[in-house]
Amino acid sequence: MVILKVENVTKIYGKGNTAVKALDKVSLSVEKGEFIAVVGPSGSGKSTLLHIIGGVDNPTSGKEYINNTDVFSLNENNLAIFRRRNIGLVYQFYNLIPVLNVEENILLPLLLDGRKEDKNHLNNLLSTLNLSDRTRHLPNQLSGGQQQRVSIGRALINNPALVLADEPTGNLDSKNSAEIIELLQYYNKTYNQTLIIITHDERIALQADRIISIEDGRIVSDERIVRGVEK
Amino acid sequence: MNVVKRITLQGLKKNRTRTLVTIIGVILSLSMITAVTTFISSLQSYMINLIIEQDGDWHVGIYSAPQSDLSKVKESSDVDSYSVMCNIGYAYLDGGLNEYKPYLFLVSFTEDTFKSFPLKVIEGRLPENESEIVIPSHIYTNGGVKFAVGDRITLDIGHRMTHDGYRLTQSNPYIKLEDLEEQEYLDVFTAKTYTVVGICERPGFERYVSPGYTVITYNDNPSLTDNEFDLFFKVKKPSKVYEVVGDLKLEGDFGYHGELLRFMGVSSIGNLNAVLYSIGSILLVLIMTCSISLIYNSFSISVSERTRQYGLLSGAGATKKQLKASVFYEALYISVIGIPLGILAGILGIGVTLNLLEDTFKSIASANSTVRFTLSVSVASIAVAAVAGIITILLSAYIPARRCARLSAMDAIRQVADIKMKPRNVKTWRITRKVFGIEGDLALKNIKRNKKRYSSTVISLFVSIVLFISASSLSSYMIDSVTTVYQNLNYDLSYRTGLNDKFDEKTQAVYERITRLGSIKKSSVINNMYARLTLPKSKVDDDYYNLIKSHGFLSDGDNLDIFISLYYLDDVTFKEFLKEIGENQALYFDEENPRCLVVDRQQYFDYTQERMIDQNILKQEVVKEIDVTIDNEQGYEPVKLAIGKYVSDTPIGIRHYSDYNSITVMIPQSIKDSVFAEYKDMWDTNLTMYFTSDNPFKAAEEIAEILLEEGLSTSKLSNHAEILANTRNIVTIINVFAYGFIILISLITVANVFNTISTNMELRTREFAMLRSVGMTSKGFRKMVSFESVFYGLKALIYGLPVAVGITYLIYKSMLQGVDVRFYIPATSMCITVIMVFVVVFATMTYSMNKLKKKNILEGLRIEK
Structure with missing residues (x-):
């Protein structure tokens, strides 16, 4: 089942002589449950692609469908609502709300939606994230790895169609990095959660099902990893 | 760099x-x-x-100076300039009306003296030789004697002497004594003819108690004799004036120009x-x-x-x-x-x-x-x-x-600042989220997070709120007090005659001339005396009786003693007033059955009950006549007066309400003459004329002219319109400065609020972008920001408004000591404040929000922490 379809997406920053083409007619199709790593040098356009997929940035031209919804035909308000129900975003710098505690940060998309949380789901999530004893802490009282786990929790609370992660381990040491990737993988495998991550780290990229390389705004390779004997 | x-x-x-x-x-x-x-x-x-x-423009003055002092001053290098004023002597002012200023006082000025004591010439010019004089205008306005430019007058000049041989000066007031032996006299030593060349304004150095009007002649080279001149000088460095005077070792009786030196900052003893x-x-x-x-x-x-x-x-x-x-x-x-x-x-x-x-x-x-x-x-x-x-x-x-x-x-x-934050710092009530949603909750948490940064802004908002409300309360109380004091007067001008019982013919003529002036609308002649009235309980209004009883002034069943302000009015005015209120005129002029009009209405502030009292004393349907008891040593029988009517309007010059525990009783002059004949001396010493006018200032001038022509002093003429206008001017000035000050302080506050809020919003750009990326809608965002401003403004108001009301109460308490005013909550200025606070806060938030919205989410997220 195709969960995401990107068609001829072009993004141009600036105007006239200073215009920069960040994405050049990118097309892409993602099946439900895929774990995709996007790699490429700095400035290649991979973050732009991720942000356009996540609906936080508009393409200059092109279309995108998530679960058959034409994302950029939505008005600003509906787009915001669509985002909080269908997309989970994880950033390098966590971007937690400093005045909200761990539980509230995780529940934020639900709170914004005015919905009640599912206690079981929350507790499962907290224990999987290893944050059960930290629910009342504020972000500034947590380590970097813990903060990133909170932001993953926030991305997953809604069972979104897509989880997008932009260098989720870029700010963490190797032990914490490994934990985060394990977590993401766990959700991918256990709940068939579709996952797209941007990374510089080859070891992380190699754990994905599919690696997309971007250079100068174009997809230069798109290959599936064929696992060895253990699979 | x-x-x-x-x-x-x-x-x-x-x-x-x-x-x-x-x-x-x-x-x-x-x-x-x-x-x-x-x-x-x-x-x-x-x-x-x-x-x-x-x-005058001088620092040190030596009075009746010796020649030796003059040469010391002349030679000193510390002295900037000097001038001499020669005292020639006194002469009688023929036809002067002011019995305390019977003289002309002749002095001669040099060129320099005119510089030290600038005279303002109204007409003509200053004197240029020894036989020319300039006359001050108050010889006419105060003394009633008119001189014209070009007049030649011959004066018998002499010294004022006491019977035991002392010479008197301008600082000794004129004292009129019964015993002519003791009376001061003029020791004439010469006669001289002068030409009046100018009329100047009253010289400021002539004191009000001085018995001579200052007349000035000119002599640039006076022959100076010891003690016959005053010497004035200025020093080069006013701050050194005391040392200079010490060094000069003056022999004469000298004094400093204290007021001038004080304002120059030389002397600093208790002053303005x-x-x-x-x-x-x-x-x-x-x-x-x-x-x-x-x-x-x-x-x-x-x-x-x-x-x-x-x-x-x-x-x-x-x-x-x-x-x-x-x-x-x-x-x-x-x-x-x-x-x-x-x-x-x-x-x-x-x-x-x-x-x-x-x-x-x-x-x-x-x-x-x-x-x-x-x-x-x-x-x-x-x-x-x-x-x-x-x-x-x-x-x-x-x-x-x-x-x-x-x-x-x-x-x-x-x-670090953010790292120190603890969960309890940003704890909110559960109810907040229920009522205001996550947006409201976030807003409140943010307010708590930025407590420190916001507090100075909240304080300055608070100061502005308090200042604005208290200043507007102060000014409205002041306006109130001015109005209660002056606007209750139902006349514009008054003239006190100094006659207590009856017009003399001259004053009568003056009154009639004034009433014929086109600028005068209405007039009356009024005098009053105080009398007593004893009332049994049955004749007293129940409420009033209970009020007095509750104060402990009497026990139940006692008689009540009250005062009567007894007024008589000239017959013409009285008759006109009777016509106005529709009463039969003849009844009030019957000597056998004298009849009066009564004002029975008390209006005053009762301090024990803290409320305005507005009520009557008499049980009006029962009390049809009163026994007016006048206290004098002979102990006359009370005078019986029938009450013609209880009135609430009054003729001009009489208030429409009475003092505490008293009633006002009015009778015509002819009844006073017959029925109250025995009480001649009991009337107030000032029989007073009252006038109303559409143009009180013009009327005042015309009346003054008539008074002067008839040889009466104008000092007892008061223009209440002018007093009122002056008081209003004071209020205007206070208002201009108070509000100017408050507006500027408020502008500083606005700048402060703007800076704090907009910067705070900017610092949170990334947080806002994040919120939007997880799906906060524009509406939700606006809601959050609005809540933040509401909470923020509320905080300043919650502290500011009660304090402002408290200060208003203090202002009211202190005003009470002078005038009766009512306490009120300054609702209008409070509303203005509330509106202004929210306008300022909302405007700033909207400004910063729009600025933020222009950035797309990505830019916001990219901003470095």
Whole structure:
């Protein structure tokens, strides 16, 4: 089942002589449950692609469908609502709300939606994230790895169609990095959660099902990893 | 330019709006400070000019000086200038009306004396030789004797002597004694003819008690004899005046021009200067407090914004000194632009204000002075303003600078302030989220998070709220008190005659002439006396009886003693009034059955009950006549008067309500003459005429003319319209300054609010972007920001409004000591304040929100932490 379809997406920053083409007619199709790593040098356009997929940035031209919804035909308000129900975003710098505690940060998309949380789901999530004893802490009282786990929790609370992660381990040491990737993988495998991550780290990229390389705004390779004997 | 300076300058440029608002704040506070100091210096120079006009331009005066002192003064190098005033002597003023000023006092001036004692010539010119004189105008307006330019008068000049041989001077008032043996007399030594060449305004140096009108002639080379002249001189350095006088070793009886020296700041004993300086200091402290809260805020914002940069700098080896310096550079750049502009704006502002208010000022200051109250900028006033400004900015920069230097490099990079936050700091009630949603909850948490940064802004909002409301309460109470004191008068002009019982023929004629003037609408002649009335309980209004009983003045069943203000009016006025109220005139003029009109209405503030009392004493349906008891030693029988009617309107000159525990009783003059014949001496010593007019000022002039022509003094003529106008002018001046001050303070507050909120929003750009990326809608975002402003404004209002009401109550309490006013909650100004607070806060939030919305989410997210 195709969960995401990107068609001829072009993004141009600036105007006239200073215009920069960040994405050049990118097309892409993602099946439900895929774990995709996007790699490429700095400035290649991979973050732009991720942000356009996540609906936080508009393409200059092109279309995108998530679960058959034409994302950029939505008005600003509906787009915001669509985002909080269908997309989970994880950033390098966590971007937690400093005045909200761990539980509230995780529940934020639900709170914004005015919905009640599912206690079981929350507790499962907290224990999987290893944050059960930290629910009342504020972000500034947590380590970097813990903060990133909170932001993953926030991305997953809604069972979104897509989880997008932009260098989720870029700010963490190797032990914490490994934990985060394990977590993401766990959700991918256990709940068939579709996952797209941007990374510089080859070891992380190699754990994905599919690696997309971007250079100068174009997809230069798109290959599936064929696992060895253990699979 | 070193790197620290460059980084500072870049920071200022990058945050253009905030820098601009800070500079505007500095300009505002400097202009207020300058306005205060310049106003004080203008007032001082006005007072100095006024004193010079009145008492002359001199520092030391030697009265009845010996020749030796003159030569000492002439030779001293410390003396700037001197002048002599020769006393020639006294002459009788023929036909003078003022019995306490029976003389002309002749003095001769030299060229220099005219400089020291400037005379204002109304008509003609100053004298140019020994046989010419200039006459002061008050010989006519006060003494009733008219001289014209060109008149030649021959005067028998002499000395005022007492019967036991003392010579009297202008400082000895004229004393009229019964015993002619004891009476002072004029010892004539010469006769001289003078030509009147000019009429001048009353010289200020002539004291009101002096018995002679000063008449001045000219002699540039007077032959001076010991003790026959006064010597006045100015020293080069007024601050050294006491030492100079000490060195001169004067022999004559000398005195300092104390008032002038005091206003010049030489002498500092209890005077207006001290009052001015202390009020000035209080204002300065108030202004500086508000300004510091703004400027400090803005520095600390820019410091915390650049903390990371500072961290990097110190990581790169910048010393603490350099970091501190960077804050002070920022202060310097802002001062260099803000202080001069602020001083200019202040001078301009106060200059325009004084110009617009000049006439208003003049009317409350000395009426016959021509000194103008204009802008006078002194070096000292600018210096004080500049220093106060620099202190304000330095104090504001000091705290953030210290904090910035104290941070360790790592702490600075990580921005410790946020790290210190604990869950309980941002705890909110469950109900908040239920009622206001997650947006409201987030807003409240943010308010709590930024408590420190917001508190100085909340405080300055609080100060503005309190100032605004209390000042408007004060001014409305003052207007109230002016109205209660003066607007209850139902006449415009009054003239007290000094006759108690009956007009003499002359006064009668004057009254009739005045009533025929076109400018006079209505008139009356009234006098009064006090009498008593004893009432049994059955005749007293029940409420009133109980009120007096509750005060403990009587026990149940006792008789009540009250006062009567007994007025008589001239028959014409009385008859006209009877016609107005539809009463039969004949009944009131029947000597056998005298009849009166009664005002039985008490209006006063009862302190024990804390409320206005407005009620009557008599049980009016029962009381049809009264026994007027007049207290005198002979103990006459009470006079019985039938009550014709209880009235609520009154003829002019009589109030429409009575004093505490008294009623007003009115009878016509002819009844007074027959029925009250025995009580001649009991009437007040001033039989008074009252007039109403559409143009009281013109009427006052015309009446004064008639009085002078008839040989009566004008001093007992009062123009109440003028008194009222003057009082209103005082209120106007107070209002202009109070509101000007409040508006400027409020503007500083607005700048402060703007800076704090907009910067705070900007600092949270990334957080906002994040919220939007997880799906907060624009509506939700607006909701959050609106809640934040509401909570923020509410906080200032919750503290500000009760305090303001409290201060209003204190103002009311202190006003009560002078006049009866009612306490009220200053609702109008409170509403204005509430609206203004929310307008300011919302406008700022909307401004910053729109600025944020222009950035797309991505830009927001990219902003470095």
